[in-house]
Amino acid sequence: MKRLRLAMQLAVMVAAAMAGVRFALGRSVTTVETYCPFGGLETAYAFFTRQRFTCAAGETNLALFIALLGLTLVARKAFCGWVCPVGALAEWEGKLARRLFRRPDLTGAWRVPARADRMLRVVLRAAVLALVLGATWTTGELVFRGYDPYYVLFSAHGHDVRAWSYALLGGLMVLGLLLPMAWCRYLCPLGAAIWPLSAGGLLRLARDERTCTACGACDRACPQLIEVSRAGIVRSGECTLCLECTGACPTDSALELRWAGGKP
Amino acid sequence: MRAPAWIVPALVVAAAAAGVGGARLLAAPSVVRDFAAHAPGTATRRAVFVVDGVRCVDTAERAAGQLAGVPGAIRFTAWAARAKVEVTYDPAVTTAEALREAIEGPVHDDSTGEFRFGVFAVREVNGVEVESIRR
Structure with a gap:
């Protein structure tokens, strides 16, 4: 990607x-x-x-x-x-x-x-x-x-x-x-x-707290300096969905793209 | 509900295609100028020009000024973003070629009082390149 x-x-x-x-x-x-x-x-x-x-x-x-x-x-x-x-x-x-x-x-x-x-x-x-x-x-x-x-x-x-x-x-x-x-x-x-x-955009990045190791790789990768590792769901209107954070995440399924309002 | 990562570039491409493709639905002119009323029932024609030099409302207004007073010119419409000009004219009085020459003629500069040459150059007339017409 x-x-x-x-x-x-x-x-x-x-x-x-x-x-x-x-x-x-x-x-x-x-x-x-x-x-x-x-x-x-x-x-x-x-x-x-x-x-x-x-x-x-x-x-x-x-x-x-x-x-x-x-x-x-x-x-x-x-x-x-x-x-x-x-x-x-x-x-x-x-x-x-x-x-x-x-x-x-x-x-x-x-x-x-x-x-x-x-x-x-x-x-x-x-x-x-x-x-x-x-x-x-x-x-x-x-x-x-x-x-x-x-x-x-x-x-x-x-x-x-x-x-x-x-x-x-x-x-x-x-x-x-x-x-x-x-x-x-x-x-x-x-x-x-x-x-x-953008703040109300339907596609959102969601962090799974059960699998996230809080390593902060997503924070360091984000060009918009969003603190992804502190958010359950990234609601920031600055998120460009560049997916750098998901690419940097070392854990499978800790950080996923999801539709707003959908069931996890 | 989980969304696949490819949905993001797919949406971007779809939006770009919708934007470029949907432009036709929003077509509106930059400048419209009526020169003369024509008698009802009189046959009129339309000539479509692509004009180098027409790039904004100001330059389109100036191109319209080139046709003001030209016998047979009835209506001038310009779409500046596409450098497109459409002129409705009376074919009994003038021709598309005469209109082209009027557009390309010297332009009076109000600030200096002098005439400037080569301000407008017609690139196409009714979809045909002027270079091929000249050949």
């Missing part, structure tokens, strides 16, 4: 890079932002109030966003762990940071106290989401482009990408080494938008 996830992440990344380069070379009229579900949320207001799309957003963005909502209702933040190329890069950076700073887990050089971490995840991400949507819906422009790591990375110097966009991206990458998954945990507006649905 680990290899399949890596293959899917790589495939999406290559497809995004190719879409960006093909557009930049004039071989395609479809930009890389066409496949961003966040563009669907940005244009949703214009679509549902005026039956028009905002700026360069279109029906593919909106349809992908609606599909993402459906996916999240069932499989939580699986999009972040299996598809999002920014999430994949952040995760790989986290693994690099683990080696660089010789950490047993994916915490990197800086540790944020648990309470501050929870606050930042909710407040900061919600603030970024509100700011981006407010500005987009007010101006009718995709104002987030120049700040969006996905667009800056894969648009091959697309429209609205400036020198400061690369500086910001570089800053985020350095931050990602010191504080792995910083973008996903504290800044990603799409993550903030789907978080409430």
Whole structure:
């Protein structure tokens, strides 16, 4: 499953890079932002109030966003762990940071106290989401482009990408080494938008206390720093169902994927 | 109830397919502009263009501006994300070729007062690549 996830992440990344380069070379009229579900949320207001799309957003963005909502209702933040190329890069950076700073887990050089971490995840991400949507819906422009790591990375110097966009991206990458998954945990507006649905997702990881040896391998493997070994059922809205924890678990059936509400 | 691990990638793939496939159900234009009313009963035609340079609402509005005042142009509709433009026209007055030339013509830049060339390039007309038409 680990290899399949890596293959899917790589495939999406290559497809995004190719879409960006093909557009930049004039071989395609479809930009890389066409496949961003966040563009669907940005244009949703214009679509549902005026039956028009905002700026360069279109029906593919909106349809992908609606599909993402459906996916999240069932499989939580699986999009972040299996598809999002920014999430994949952040995760790989986290693994690099683990080696660089010789950490047993994916915490990197800086540790944020648990309470501050929870606050930042909710407040900061919600603030970024509100700011981006407010500005987009007010101006009718995709104002987030120049700040969006996905667009800056894969648009091959697309429209609205400036020198400061690369500086910001570089800053985020350095931050990602010191504080792995910083973008996903504290800044990603799409993550903030789907978080409430993710928390109620139907698929959940369940730990069997009878067979679990409390070795903590699952905690150390989790890119989202969820304390799996302390939960009976992982209800965190941050869980991406990447299944790194089940892969790291040395005990058969101590950690399983289950449907919510079902009998054990 | 236990769920197999493969259900996660299967759901991801299904959602991606539903998103891309379902886009057709949500088709709505980025820009619609009516130039002139046509007399009821008059035959009209539609020409569909794929235009390099139409990439957002602003650029689509500018492309619409290229057709404002062109005799026979009745309605302009653009889907910016696909660079697609559909023009309804009166075939007794104009042709798809004339409309293409109008779209590709010099664009007046309001900020400098000058004309800019090569802002729009039509890639396809009614599903046929312009390069193959020129050949």
